[in-house]
Amino acid sequence: MISHDDTLRVSVLSEALPYIQRFAGRRVVVKYGGAAMVREDLRDAVYRDLALLTSVGVQPVVVHGGGPEINQWLNRLAIEPQFKDGLRVTCPDTMDVVEMVLVGRVNKQIVNGLNRVGVKAVGLCGSDGALVQARTYGGGAHGLVGDVAAVDPSVLQPLLGSGYVPVISSVAADSNGQAHNINADTVAGEIAAALQAEKLILLTDTPGILRDREDPSSLIHQVTLSGARELIASGVVAGGMTPKTECCIRALAQGVAAAHIIDGRTPHALLLEVFTDAGIGTMVVGSDRSLR
Secondary structure (H helix, E strand, C coil): CCCHHHHHHHHHHHHHHHHHHHHCCCEEEEEECCHHHHCHHHHHHHHHHHHHHHHCCCEEEEEECCHHHHHHHHHHCCCCCCEECCEECECHHHHHHHHHHHHHHHHHHHHHHHHHCCCCEEEEECCHHHCEEEEEHHHHCCECEEEEEEECHHHHHHHHHCCCEEEEECEEECCCCCEEEECHHHHHHHHHHHHCCCEEEEEECCCCCECCCCCHHHECCEEEHHHHHHHHHCCCCCCCHHHHHHHHHHHHHCCCCEEEEEECCCCCHHHHHHCCCCCCCEEEECCCCCCC
């Protein structure tokens, strides 16, 4: 006998069909961070979401950070974490730890997690294949903190074409070969632009852009490029949400179709964003039209 759960499952798949058809063969860049990296249940949900996306023909690219684990290892090595203007001050010793943790540990943990659910994942950092070229941020006031000088996505093209999911840590070298620590949101946005991705999705620990930062019900569901700039200028977007919103603005200005800031604390947030009308979080688009 067919159960209610069976009927519901088939109904959900049927309703998702238009989205599956629409995004098959399209590239989606996911910045993976926050609670979704720390909590085991959320990690597993993200891995399964990415597995489903690849199964229906979407081509995801994952870019990740790893701040909490970097702090843990700095503490183990008796190196005091330091921050200035919201950025990690990265001295050479700290850079060694950042590179070890992001490239050597966190990246491989994500790759192993994806492989476990049937995804063919390949771990990279910005230096591999000269994917990302760094330049020192702000004249060096923050040490080896970098910005993105250029992106060459040619190393990603054969991987995506063969069904692999690139998993990229946000460490890249400058023209002299010096490794830099770059904000993962920035790297994700620039890679999305270089790939002309259909979507840039930032997994965060907030519901999205709020008109009132103390009121989750004030979520802004959709905003245009010009509207996002106005939200920053008026102070509605402030603090840690500013670089995320600026990242979305830059990506859209360079040809990405839509950018999303979504709550990674919600299980299966990726599927809710890609395969439903309402979506989840805030969508930034180039003009006043819905792209969900």
